[in-house]
Amino acid sequence: MATKEFPLDPQTVPAVQTAYRTIRTKIPVPQSIEKLQRLHDLEPRSMAGQPPVIWAGGEGATVRDPYGNRWLDFSSGVLVTSVGHGRPEVVKAIQDTAAQGLYHAYCFPTDVRLRLVETLTDLLPAPLKRVFLLTTGSEACECCIKLARTWGMKVAGKSKKVLVTFDNAFHGRTLGSQLAGGAPGLKTWIGDLDPAFVQVPFPDGFRQKDVSFDVFEAALARQGVDPADVCGVMSETYQGCNAKLMPAEYAQALRAWCDKHNAVLIFDEVQAGFGRTGKPFGFMHYGITPDLIACGKGISGGMPLSAVAGTEKLMNLYGPGEMTSTHSANPICSAAALANIRVILDEGLIEHAAALEPVLVDGCRRIAAAAGGKVGRWDVTGLVGALQFARPGTTTPDSDLAWKMVLRAIQSGVMLFAPVGVGGCAIKINPPLIITEDALQEGLDVLEKIAAEV
Ligand code: PMP
Numbered sequence: 001m002a003t004k005e006f007p008l009d010p011q012t013v014p015a016v017q018t019a020y021r022t023i024r025t026k027i028p029v030p031q032s033i034e035k036l037q038r039l040h041d042l043e044p045r046s047m048a049g050q051p052p053v054i055w056a057g058g059e060g061a062t063v064r065d066p067y068g069n070r071w072l073d074f075s076s077g078v079l080v081t082s083v084g085h086g087r088p089e090v091v092k093a094i095q096d097t098a099a100q101g102l103y104h105a106y107c108f109p110t111d112v113r114l115r116l117v118e119t120l121t122d123l124l125p126a127p128l129k130r131v132f133l134l135t136t137g138s139e140a141c142e143c144c145i146k147l148a149r150t151w152g153m154k155v156a157g158k159s160k161k162v163l164v165t166f167d168n169a170f171h172g173r174t175l176g177s178q179l180a181g182g183a184p185g186l187k188t189w190i191g192d193l194d195p196a197f198v199q200v201p202f203p204d205g206f207r208q209k210d211v212s213f214d215v216f217e218a219a220l221a222r223q224g225v226d227p228a229d230v231c232g233v234m235s236e237t238y239q240g241c242n243a244k245l246m247p248a249e250y251a252q253a254l255r256a257w258c259d260k261h262n263a264v265l266i267f268d269e270v271q272a273g274f275g276r277t278g279k280p281f282g283f284m285h286y287g288i289t290p291d292l293i294a295c296g297k298g299i300s301g302g303m304p305l306s307a308v309a310g311t312e313k314l315m316n317l318y319g320p321g322e323m324t325s326t327h328s329a330n331p332i333c334s335a336a337a338l339a340n341i342r343v344i345l346d347e348g349l350i351e352h353a354a355a356l357e358p359v360l361v362d363g364c365r366r367i368a369a370a371a372g373g374k375v376g377r378w379d380v381t382g383l384v385g386a387l388q389f390a391r392p393g394t395t396t397p398d399s400d401l402a403w404k405m406v407l408r409a410i411q412s413g414v415m416l417f418a419p420v421g422v423g424g425c426a427i428k429i430n431p432p433l434i435i436t437e438d439a440l441q442e443g444l445d446v447l448e449k450i451a452a453e454v
Helices: 030-042 088-099 111-123 137-155 175-180 214-222 248-260 331-346 349-370 399-411 437-453
Strands: 057-059 062-064 070-073 130-134 162-166 197-200 230-236 264-268 292-295 306-310 375-381 384-389 426-429
Touching: 070 437, 088 331, 111 130, 111 306, 111 331, 130 137, 137 162, 137 175, 137 230, 137 264, 137 292, 137 306, 197 214, 214 248, 230 248, 248 264, 331 349, 349 375, 349 384, 349 426, 349 437, 384 399, 399 426, 399 437, 426 437
Parallel strands: 162 197, 162 230, 230 264, 264 292
Antiparallel strands: 057 062, 062 070, 130 306, 292 306, 375 384, 384 426
């Protein structure tokens, strides 16, 4: 996502000391520069996209470095640590499973795998009653693409292989997930694109003003796609770059269109799932049920685990041993996911995310006002917000300003990840779901002040 690097020159910044934030050194920390430089020397440049802070651990909605600084975490890593950092229940699940000597089991059955698929199928409505556990979000999206295409070509007819996705969509960084992605700049390396991957405008109301479903059908017709050849349609439930759901009527029309044309409807819930939007799954805002979903990130609270859930017809397309992965349902990751989901449910974190939405809305409104016309668009859904910086009065991305905001936030004790989305112009606010209203307000006040300054 990131396209630039943050500078490695330590800046003197005002000291900060509150209940959630401590900044007591220059930022970046002078003693950290050698280590950061070593990483720069030994890794691909792609790994140098995040703010130059060495993470040493965290508690709840805060993360700390080894030098006595502490940040209020508005990143959740990258929308992962929903129940907070260092969460005792998750730590214990990891420790207990490791102590049992069970840290790998390939696809041999385990008790923890059974408990996790039971928990997940209990959370999901019919007909999403089969779950396949994997490791990364990209892998889960790839699996959905494969199932839709397999079904289309094998069951519904040889030519039924077109997968429709959306402009500016992000589904991961592997070949299939990038073919399905909607940022042309991310797929130039592929060279010859598969014509069976087709994109249409996402109804975001900003870059795509007309949010009616007519646009979907017109975009397919313009690209010469016969609906009969479409095996599936996949969309992030909300687009990661703008935190905005599609209009419910649009999603309902999409469901009806898929039913009419015998196409699989897939929602990528990698960001939206497990309470982030104030509902258990983002698609529940739409009053429809897709045929497949891809999950990741917030499913586990931190450990690498992802999942595909789907209908019997799709999930059983492959025979025993034909759809597996070395680390499917890793026992430690599965135990962590169970503990994470238990906390989300027991502490009412989904309802909490919904209850804090107005606070985040108010905060984003204040930040946009303070930025004086330089926020082209902001959106909030549950506990995820995105502010897109743009040249005043246009949709032209202003990434310089977005990057400056992130750097200043880091210097002020609020953790944000690097800007994302079109032209790297959007900053995302997505704290752990356990954040208190007080802590959320404090971070939003900091960002409002910075917005006025930059
Ligand atoms: N889908 C969405 C909506 C995502 O946000 C991401 C990650 N940012 C992915 C898929 C890919 O997940 P991973 O990085 O775990 O492969």
